[in-house]
Amino acid sequence: xxxxxxSSRKPIYEQLYxxxxxxxxxxIMKPNDxxxxxxxxxxxxxxxxxxxxxxxxxxxxxxxxxxxxxKGSFISPDISEITAEKQVAIESLxxxxxxxxxxxxxxxxxxxxxxxxxxxx
Amino acid sequence: xxxxxxSSRKPIYEQLYxxxxxxxxxxIMKPNDxxxxxxxxxxxxxxxxxxxxxxxxxxxxxxxxxxxxxKGSFISPDISEITAEKQVAIESLxxxxxxxxxxxxxxxxxxxxxxxxxxxx
DNA sequence: TTAATTGTATTACTACAAGTAGTACAATAT
DNA sequence: ATATTGTACTACTTGTAGTAATACAATTAA
Numbered sequence: 543x544x545x546x547x548x549s550s551r552k553p554i555y556e557q558l559y560x561x562x563x564x565x566x567x568x569x570i571m572k573p574n575d576x577x578x579x580x581x582x583x584x585x586x587x588x589x590x591x592x593x594x595x596x597x598x599x600x601x602x603x604x605x606x607x608x609x610x611x612x613k614g615s616f617i618s619p620d621i622s623e624i625t626a627e628k629q630v631a632i633e634s635l636x637x638x639x640x641x642x643x644x645x646x647x648x649x650x651x652x653x654x655x656x657x658x659x660x661x662x663x
Numbered sequence: 664x665x666x667x668x669x670s671s672r673k674p675i676y677e678q679l680y681x682x683x684x685x686x687x688x689x690x691i692m693k694p695n696d697x698x699x700x701x702x703x704x705x706x707x708x709x710x711x712x713x714x715x716x717x718x719x720x721x722x723x724x725x726x727x728x729x730x731x732x733x734k735g736s737f738i739s740p741d742i743s744e745i746t747a748e749k750q751v752a753i754e755s756l757x758x759x760x761x762x763x764x765x766x767x768x769x770x771x772x773x774x775x776x777x778x779x780x781x782x783x784x
Numbered sequence: 785t786t787a788a789t790t791g792t793a794t795t796a797c798t799a800c801a802a803g804t805a806g807t808a809c810a811a812t813a814t
Numbered sequence: 815a816t817a818t819t820g821t822a823c824t825a826c827t828t829g830t831a832g833t834a835a836t837a838c839a840a841t842t843a844a
Contacts, residue, residue: 553803579819590805595820604769611820612812624767631763632776638759639780642752646745648725649781655753656777659760660770674832700790711834716791732791733841 546587554589558597562606566621573622577607577615667708675710679718683727687742694743698728698736 544561546554565571577583580598584591598615601607605624609615618624639652665682667675686692698704701719705712719736722728726745730736739745760773 555803580821581819591820592806593804596803598820600771604771605767609820610812611810612818614819628763628766628768631759631766632768632772635756635759635763635768636776636780638752638756639776642749642756643780645749645752646726647749647753647756649777650721650725651753652777652781653774655757655760656770656773659757659764660773676832701792702790712791713835714833717832719791730791731841732839733789735790 544583544587546589555593555596555600558583558594559600562597562601566606566617567625571617573617573619575617577617579614665704665708667710676714676717676721679704679715680721683718683722687727687738688746692738694738694740696738698738700735 543565544558546557548554550557562571562577571577577598578586580591580594583589584594587594598607598609602609602615605618606621607615608618639647642652664686665679667678669675671678683692683698692698698719699707701712701715704710705715708715719728719730723730723736726739727742728736729739760768763773
């Protein structure tokens with residue numbers, strides 16, 4: 543269900559995050575489905591519970607899952623519509639990004655723009 | 664001519680970079696104008712020559728200036744057109760970015776997109 | 785041709801942040 | 815009550831960013 547690459551430079555919590563996003567977008571996990579408890583998944587993957595927790599925390603911040611102490615973590619009920627609209631917006635964004643890069647936009651400049659649009663994050 | 668804020672978190676080389684960009688966009692420095700030599704500027708600003716060099720290197724990579732050993736560093740001859748077109752593209756990009764953010768795009772996701780479009784930088 | 789001026793490359797030191805782990809805490813369920 | 819769950823706090827380790835010290839290479843000017 544979850545696959546990790548420990549030799550990768552990508553942080554484990556980020557890989558976990560992407561795992562869940564992928565499972566949802568592929569329809570393998572559906573709204574209200576229960577995710578494995580932090581400790582369970584951590585043990586399975588031989589990883590610290592806090593690392594799993596970090597992934598879950600991010601997933602919740604981004605609206606993918608809902609977590610509650612004692613209850614557990616679940617795929618958000620209204621995940622489908624969200625991701626669909628967002629996907630379209632991302633595609634438009636990437637199209638504009640390509641144009642800008644062709645005209646000499648650098649990564650540094652893009653990061654600066656990102657900082658301006660995400661205040662104090 | 665050049666102003667630095669040493670108490671700022673922003674790296675000095677980045678501040679220098681922005682100084683030059685601003686001087687150009689304000690028309691204070693024009694195409695083919697000579698920039699102060701690395702060592703001279705470094706001494707003036709009480710900074711290591713390498714720090715100035717790093718700023719110049721970035722400016723050259725982004726097409727703002729041209730550097731040559733023994734000659735010096737100069738504002739690029741064709742800076743005006745470049746920056747104009749680019750500015751338009753950046754505005755479109757930011758418009759799309761705002762839409763995507765409104766639909767739930769996160770900073771993390773944006774950075775991931777950035778990584779995808781700037782391979783191995 | 786020689787000395788001065790210029791940008792570049794290499795290396796190393798320091799500080800800070802990211803990533804992960806250890807542990808204790810708090811809320812819910814059974 | 816006790817077990818299960820997510821969360822908060824702290825600390826350790828590692829890596830990267832920023833700057834500096836130094837040596838190098840190319841051009842200019844005398």
